[in-house]
Amino acid sequence: MIKLYTSAKHPxxxxxxxxxxxxxxxxAQDGGWEKREPARGLDPMHVREVALQLAAKTGxxxxxxxxxxxxxx
Numbered sequence: 001m002i003k004l005y006t007s008a009k010h011p012x013x014x015x016x017x018x019x020x021x022x023x024x025x026x027x028a029q030d031g032g033w034e035k036r037e038p039a040r041g042l043d044p045m046h047v048r049e050v051a052l053q054l055a056a057k058t059g060x061x062x063x064x065x066x067x068x069x070x071x072x073x
Contacts, residue, residue: 007043024037
């Protein structure tokens, strides 16, 4: 399951952990998932898990649904 995080060091970005993949960061804006990039140098002291629904409209949730084969919202 994908997990969503915030970071005090990157306040305008969401950070996602995808099992079998790696840490990814993307802009906290509509369509931000399309601008994702590898997240490097994260400090665990500044990273906090948050509800996945907070990233609504970024494209992350739609990506998760496609991976599960469940495209219905």
